[in-house]
Amino acid sequence: MFGRLAAYLDSIRARDPAPHSRAEILLYPGVWALGLHRVAHALYRRRLFFLARAVNHFARAWTAIDIHPGATIGRNFFIDHGFVVIGETAEIGDDVTIYQCVTLGGTSPDNGVAGKRHPTLADGVIIGSGAQVLGPILVGPRARVGANAVVTRDVPAGAVMVGIPARPTMVEGGAAETPSRFVPYGTPCSEMFDPATQKIEMMRCELESMRKRLDALLAERADDAAPHAERDRA
Helix, strand or coil: CHHHHHHHHHHHHHHCCCCCCHHHHCCCHHHHHHHHHHHHHHHHHCCCHHHHHHHHHHHHHHHCCEECCCCEECCCCEECCCCCEECCCCEECCCCEECCCCEEECCCCCCCCCCCCCCEECCCCEECCCCEEECCCEECCCCEECCCCEECCCECCCCEEECCCCEECCCCCHHHCCCCCCCCCCCCHHHHCCHHHHHHHHHHHHHHHHHHHHHHHHHHHHHHHHHHHHHHHC
16 A cells, blocks of 8 residues: 555656655645545445545545546546546546646536546546646547647547647647656647747637638538529429
């Protein structure tokens, strides 16, 4: 047990240079939130839903991190700082890092039937601060989501996602970058806040919107022309 705890604390220290000892990491709200979630999740799997919610309620008040008892979380999960929300059907793999103010949110099915509503994060994923990952999507292994991005579609393995809506981009080698290198907050800050990069992303969004509108107009025109063509043939 102590060996596993030490390995977990060392995995956090490898991603965060701030602590000076393992003992200091034990005071991190993310560590407390994960530990209490393990208890809540065990109660949840035994269908002791009220007790699981009670543990979750205490953890949220104590750490400012809200992890639903039903969420499934792998090894070496690290929440740096707090104010994170993780939904009931979220699935998180091993060695995942999430920064502050992130939401792993769900969709509300129109028919009211519960199901997979929240994201799945594969091993080694990094989610930058303020990012929103929404719906039953898959974020592939070693993918990175930049700060404040909004992700609503599947993310390929190793991709770097930035913008609203989030799009893959090449950042210092992008997906080809060495997987062993840890990149805080998902993307290098110098690239993330480059005005030129942001302008290009906005232009791409506008271009895609115009393309969709043009496709809709062409389809509408084709539908209108079809009856006239049939009458001419008749």
